[in-house]
Amino acid sequence: MEKIKKLKEKLFTKEVILYVVFGVGTSIINLASFFIMDSILKWNENISNLIAIILAVLFAYITNKDLVFHANAKTAKERITQFIKFMTGRAFTILIEFLGGIVLFKLPIPNIVVKIGLTVIVVILNFFISKFFAFKRKE
Secondary structure (H helix, E strand, O other): OHHHHHHHHHHOOHHHHHHHHHHHHHHHHHHHHHHHHHHHOOOOHHHHHHHHHHHHHHHHHHHHHHHHOOOOOOOHHHHHHHHHHHHHHHHHHHHHHHHHHHHHOOOOOOHHHHHHHHHHHHHHHHHHHHHHHHOOOOO
């Protein structure tokens, strides 16, 4: 029972809860903009996916930096380094999401279902990249 309590304490920190809240916001921006471009505007699904990802990443950077991980970069060099690390991590997951879309959009599954599945995978990866790479605190 003690192990479960300790696991809950690790999983339900303020940081994780805020990440989930803003992750949901990021996902809504990603999915809603994709849906509008793909289903309503009838744009190419891969172009729609790329634009949706870019919009979501910009929102995620601002919220993660300021509200989730409270990045404490003091100098311009530190801020630039954090931004580069964040974007490098996101470039990796963007590649996963974009290439996953190219492959999976061909399946007989609704595009939005594919997009949701890819989004879940990316959100999990992004948490660890942001926490342990982009916004890692100096002890």
